[in-house]
Amino acid sequence: DIQMTQSPSSLSASVGDGVNVTCRASQSISRHLNWYQQKPGKAPKLLIYAASTLQSGVPSRFSGSGSGADFTLTITSLQPEDFATYYCQHSSSLPWTFGQGTKVDIK
């Protein structure tokens, strides 16, 4: 199985800050990498698919990059509604696996 490792596990930031979350796969997954946002008590929400394609309706301050085994989710100018937990997920082969999550909270 392909393991997904996110870093950091948590971070504190202020409104207006830029944030990077990284995700590393245990082997190359090309660009088969998706990012989700989850708020407490809510279902995950798709942000980015195929490593860098923004899902319809997602603000442009979110972006994704990377290929192979290393990926980054970037949020420019954090907004109050962005404080949440972020998960990466590979879909290169079954079983699909998720990273352990990165919690972004308010400094």
Add this chain to the structure above:
Amino acid sequence: EVQLVETGGGLIQPGGSLRLSCEASGFRVNTNYMSWVRQAPGKGLEWVSFTDSGGSTYYADSVKGRFTISSDRSKNALDLHMNSLRVEDTAVYYCARVRVLMTGLYRYLDSWGQGTLVIVAS
């Protein structure tokens, strides 16, 4: 508008069975790829099962042989039949639609239900 609503969760004893259902609106379940994902309390997300539009089914090793995914065309719903439940199956279960980007065969979970909580305990 695409909407998914899961039902069927509850408290069940170890070894018991439960059927979760996910009713869809805004699209047809049987012509889409669909998936179940679960989240144990305070933990991360775990993929459970996946079915493609041809009826092929796939499972995580942790549930293989105990869980069965199926679609109910008459109800436009996705079901998850869970047998031989274990304490470690306790989680919120989400159903999600899988989209496939044919260029590159990228797959992603674009729409999720609100989840249904399954508690396995004696």
